[in-house]
Amino acid sequence: MEQNYFHSVTLDESLCKGCTVCIKGCPTEAIRVQKGRAWITAERCIDCGECIRTCPSGAKKAISDPLSLLEKFDINIAIPAPTLYGQFSSGISCNRILTALKGIGFDDVYEVAAAAEILSRETRNWLKIQKEKKPQISSSCPVVVRLIESRFPSLLDQVVPMISPMELSARIVREKYKNSSARVGVFFISPCAAKVTDIKTPRGIESSSVDAVLGIKDIYKELSQAVGHVETEESLSIANSIGVSWARTDGEGSAVYSENHISVDGIDHVIDVLENLENGHIRNVDFVEMMSCPGGCVGGPLSVENPYIARNIISSRERVLQQAAEEKPVELPEGICLFWTEELESRTTHRLDPDYRKAMQMMEEMERIQASLPGLDCGACGAPTCKALAEDIVRGKTTETDCVFMLREKIRDLTREMIELESRMPPGLDR
Amino acid sequence: MNFEYTVSGDDYSLAGRASSDIKKKLKQLGIPATVIKKTAISMYEAEINMVIHADGGIIKVTLDPRHIRIILKDTGPGIPDLELAMQEGWSTASEEARELGFGAGMGLMNIQRNSDGLHIDTVVGEGTTVTIVLNMED
Numbered sequence: 001m002e003q004n005y006f007h008s009v010t011l012d013e014s015l016c017k018g019c020t021v022c023i024k025g026c027p028t029e030a031i032r033v034q035k036g037r038a039w040i041t042a043e044r045c046i047d048c049g050e051c052i053r054t055c056p057s058g059a060k061k062a063i064s065d066p067l068s069l070l071e072k073f074d075i076n077i078a079i080p081a082p083t084l085y086g087q088f089s090s091g092i093s094c095n096r097i098l099t100a101l102k103g104i105g106f107d108d109v110y111e112v113a114a115a116a117e118i119l120s121r122e123t124r125n126w127l128k129i130q131k132e133k134k135p136q137i138s139s140s141c142p143v144v145v146r147l148i149e150s151r152f153p154s155l156l157d158q159v160v161p162m163i164s165p166m167e168l169s170a171r172i173v174r175e176k177y178k179n180s181s182a183r184v185g186v187f188f189i190s191p192c193a194a195k196v197t198d199i200k201t202p203r204g205i206e207s208s209s210v211d212a213v214l215g216i217k218d219i220y221k222e223l224s225q226a227v228g229h230v231e232t233e234e235s236l237s238i239a240n241s242i243g244v245s246w247a248r249t250d251g252e253g254s255a256v257y258s259e260n261h262i263s264v265d266g267i268d269h270v271i272d273v274l275e276n277l278e279n280g281h282i283r284n285v286d287f288v289e290m291m292s293c294p295g296g297c298v299g300g301p302l303s304v305e306n307p308y309i310a311r312n313i314i315s316s317r318e319r320v321l322q323q324a325a326e327e328k329p330v331e332l333p334e335g336i337c338l339f340w341t342e343e344l345e346s347r348t349t350h351r352l353d354p355d356y357r358k359a360m361q362m363m364e365e366m367e368r369i370q371a372s373l374p375g376l377d378c379g380a381c382g383a384p385t386c387k388a389l390a391e392d393i394v395r396g397k398t399t400e401t402d403c404v405f406m407l408r409e410k411i412r413d414l415t416r417e418m419i420e421l422e423s424r425m426p427p428g429l430d431r
Numbered sequence: 432m433n434f435e436y437t438v439s440g441d442d443y444s445l446a447g448r449a450s451s452d453i454k455k456k457l458k459q460l461g462i463p464a465t466v467i468k469k470t471a472i473s474m475y476e477a478e479i480n481m482v483i484h485a486d487g488g489i490i491k492v493t494l495d496p497r498h499i500r501i502i503l504k505d506t507g508p509g510i511p512d513l514e515l516a517m518q519e520g521w522s523t524a525s526e527e528a529r530e531l532g533f534g535a536g537m538g539l540m541n542i543q544r545n546s547d548g549l550h551i552d553t554v555v556g557e558g559t560t561v562t563i564v565l566n567m568e569d
Contacts, residue, residue, distance in 0.1 A: 275451055279450060348458060
């Protein structure tokens, strides 16, 4: 397990008011409010960005790498996520957007949508040979992979062991420049905060071929100006409708397996379906697409356009591509491995203690404490639920008086005792 | 350690809550993932059965250092022919239940396959008590 937990999702202390809105929506119960501000438990955070969506003060942020990193390399290659095409109206062609990327400092581009098409095909083949462990769960959303590691480890062996379209794009670029002595920088243009974390602490592979992740929102201003200044559109786009569709929910699901799949988006729905997969309630399904963000990657915290509008733009681009002269399939260059080389790890961050007997004692104590708490889940203590507070107490992180109701009860007991004492008179004065 | 749940009889949308809660607890205790999966599948199946066939009931779960013991007690119609009911594909689930994806006739067989011990006490007209035992270590 990694020692230093880098996370893209961070807190701007100066903006945090210490309200408790974010603690409720966190799917891994990673946030507590203490000393007037929120604290994110690094081991638990899966970079889903839910807190960014819910924070009323804009104090939760997703940090990505700066554009100035381009200076570190001799040749800079942009690998834009398919979602980038949803950020500009459909009248602006993909070629124009890609040409504009070259206008803001990149030397070349490779579309992640092209790699997604290759992976759609390869995943379809993989599913054909998977008879036992069904359904197979998509590994393309880095949040979902981390969620399964921490909350659903029994499903780890059903995760498709293939690299992501981002990673494949970077490998294709590296392959192309493998004989070059120049320093080649590969930059993912991302709607996704978790990808920023993912290239630093990847899953399934030893290290990422991507050098940096630039948030769409962070380059949007420069890029949209460059889009306006494009004089001659270069013919750079090779992606087809299948790859572009990965930006939205059910794009990957349909591309990989057209009939017997389900596509799930939004972290709450993802959790619900994972619960059902674990219970064995979901049978007779071959493939499950899971996207942590509502609407799919178009709903990512680093995107700019409203996810519903972006999704509409993506769909209309897909139609245009389908209607255009026949689509030419994207070829996978030789010598590139698509499979994971590392096993996923169970990261059960919710385990009370490594010693089962100790954990059992702690749970008994937790049950006792929980029964004494009001069960309102008000969040005033800074923990998302009474149960979570009970857990924090047995873990020794806090005490019962963090609960305002328990505190009130203690004060009431004390007051009663004081009144009782007050009524007693010294024997000499007692008539 | 003991846990008790009351399962409501006719709300399908709530069915499975007890199994989900136990699953969370087992994860906190650090029980091996394979054991959790077996427990989740067998308990969920039995809990759903309780909702579909009997009018809900009581579930008691006991955890000791070596076993997970789940006792599901209902006062439903009972199972007339247990041997038949144990066969795969056999089901008396209502059309309504089947439409919701339940009662595919995997029930008791599925519980047996995913547990280390299954015992069923049933009396027609009085009710059924299903006892499922799982070993803590895989």
